[in-house]
Amino acid sequence: MGVGGAAGNVTDYGWDSRNNPTSAELPTGATASLTGYQTISGAETGPPLSPAPTARSPTAYDTAGNTKSVAVTGTGGGKRTFDYNPATPTCNGFEGQICKITTTMSATKSVSTSFLYDTKDNLSKV
Structure with missing residues (x-):
């Protein structure tokens, strides 16, 4: 320019x-x-x-705009899903904080990481 x-x-x-x-x-x-x-x-x-992103995107979003799932590329492929705190939190903290991420490699194989928050909304346990 x-x-x-x-x-x-x-x-x-x-x-x-x-x-x-x-x-x-x-x-x-x-x-x-x-x-x-x-x-x-x-x-x-x-x-x-x-x-919002179009249907051609390998990423799905919930109505709040949070990422709900992402297509995993590379060897094996699969999908990664995200669970967030609802209005009444299930993993402490506040609404919208991430509670769990699950990576699904196949119909029978997946791994998850869960998150908990303290009374000040800080990450306290993974």
């Missing part, structure tokens, strides 16, 4: 007053926007992307 020339491959970003990204526009005209930031336990939590 130079000075004074025609617009090139520029991606424009938008930001809110707390420096959270709110939008992106690619040179092709494709756009994405983010809304709904909130502070939980002193940490900024990001919202889901809008529009």
Whole structure:
């Protein structure tokens, strides 16, 4: 890119007053926007992307925008699924924190990692 020339491959970003990204526009005209930031336990939590990823994506999302499953590439393939705390937490902590990740290699073989949180919403046990 130079000075004074025609617009090139520029991606424009938008930001809110707390420096959270709110939008992106690619040179092709494709756009994405983010809304709904909130502070939980002193940490900024990001919202889901809008529009949501298409069905062609190997990743699935829940209605809150959390990753629910991802296709695993490489030898063996498989799928990785994610379980999150519901409104009434099941692994302590707060709603939306990850409770368990399961990697399924086949119909009979899978491994899981579970997470627990303390009363201050910090990770306490894996």
